[in-house]
Amino acid sequence: MIREKHFDAHVAVVSHFPEQDMGFGIDADEFFSPIPGIWAEEKRPGTVAEKEHLAREMYSEALCSIDPDTVLLSVGGDNFCYPNWHRWTVFQQAATAKKARSVLWGCSVQPSAITSEMQEVLASFTHIIARESLTYDALRNLLKDNDVKLLPDPAFLLEPKPVPPPEGFREGGVIGVNLSPLIMRREPVPGIIRENIRVLIERVLTQTDMSVALIPHVTMPTDDDYGVLYEVEQSVSHGYRSRVWLIGRKHSASELKHIISKCRILVCARTHAAIAAYSSGVPALVLGYSVKSAGIAKDLGMSEFVINVSDIKDANAVAALFERLHSRADEQSAQLSRNLKQYIGKITDYASYL
Numbered sequence: 001m002i003r004e005k006h007f008d009a010h011v012a013v014v015s016h017f018p019e020q021d022m023g024f025g026i027d028a029d030e031f032f033s034p035i036p037g038i039w040a041e042e043k044r045p046g047t048v049a050e051k052e053h054l055a056r057e058m059y060s061e062a063l064c065s066i067d068p069d070t071v072l073l074s075v076g077g078d079n080f081c082y083p084n085w086h087r088w089t090v091f092q093q094a095a096t097a098k099k100a101r102s103v104l105w106g107c108s109v110q111p112s113a114i115t116s117e118m119q120e121v122l123a124s125f126t127h128i129i130a131r132e133s134l135t136y137d138a139l140r141n142l143l144k145d146n147d148v149k150l151l152p153d154p155a156f157l158l159e160p161k162p163v164p165p166p167e168g169f170r171e172g173g174v175i176g177v178n179l180s181p182l183i184m185r186r187e188p189v190p191g192i193i194r195e196n197i198r199v200l201i202e203r204v205l206t207q208t209d210m211s212v213a214l215i216p217h218v219t220m221p222t223d224d225d226y227g228v229l230y231e232v233e234q235s236v237s238h239g240y241r242s243r244v245w246l247i248g249r250k251h252s253a254s255e256l257k258h259i260i261s262k263c264r265i266l267v268c269a270r271t272h273a274a275i276a277a278y279s280s281g282v283p284a285l286v287l288g289y290s291v292k293s294a295g296i297a298k299d300l301g302m303s304e305f306v307i308n309v310s311d312i313k314d315a316n317a318v319a320a321l322f323e324r325l326h327s328r329a330d331e332q333s334a335q336l337s338r339n340l341k342q343y344i345g346k347i348t349d350y351a352s353y354l
Helices: 018-023 034-041 046-057 061-063 085-096 116-122 132-141 192-207 225-235 251-259 270-278 291-299 317-327 329-353
Strands: 013-015 030-032 071-074 101-106 126-132 149-150 174-177 211-214 244-246 265-268 282-290 307-308
Touching: 018 030, 034 046, 034 071, 034 174, 046 061, 046 085, 046 244, 061 085, 071 085, 071 116, 071 329, 085 101, 085 116, 085 291, 116 132, 116 291, 126 132, 132 149, 132 291, 149 244, 174 192, 192 225, 192 317, 211 225, 251 270, 265 317, 270 282, 282 291, 282 317, 317 329
Parallel strands: 013 030, 071 101, 101 126, 126 149, 174 211, 174 265, 211 244, 265 282, 282 307
Antiparallel strands: none
């Protein structure tokens, strides 16, 4: 989107995993990485002031590159949903000091987590673009003097890139399943998420003629969906293993979107896996834990099929909701298709902020 508007812009990416970003073809002119030793120290317990000090040292090279002609795009949609949001504080302080502009781009912010300190940082952004209405309503109420807009996540515009399907993959005859370590760390009962997915897959394989594709969407060293899904694959009985495919970890987001678009339904933990499904007209059952999944589903009329991880205390919870969605899959797919045209059309407004 930046290249279309400003083809000669110098794009620098601050990344903890630049080699992976480059491998996935991120179109950047320059990468800044945190200083590894400080990063390890910054993750240890400490006061907010101590963490901010370490963050300034950790990102010192990137912070020194900011000047009045810089536009900071904070593109991690849920940066302010996690305890390490102090990292964005130091970038905003540098932007303010150097009279640079900043955009909180396609964000979700948990309203109940907004402290007075966080509100002060949010107020320092030149523009805030919320990607769902729950965040938008909360920020408009809190930041009355700031420019806050509501636009869908830009990922809805991602073009799928065709890849050869696994042998035997029958379009419309596959249930996609995405699971993440992040969601499992938030489960209320140890092992309950894995047990729910086991029950779900068993029902799909024994009660329907459909197959299952296990689709990793994030494969970072510290947060790898592939490892969790590999364990799920290994737990399937050998008699049904031929109807279960584990998708490889080397696919780009565009390739994963193509695979997801060929599924009948996607059961997922990752927000951007859900977005890949929604934007392809594929109904999604989302295992959520924050405002982002609830808000995006609400705006598309899919709230009924979001289940909060904290509410999953029974081994049949996900399978029961899946059966309800499966019985109405055609109806939900048609509803998505009706809503998407107007919904996605709004995304072009992002370009005006560049």
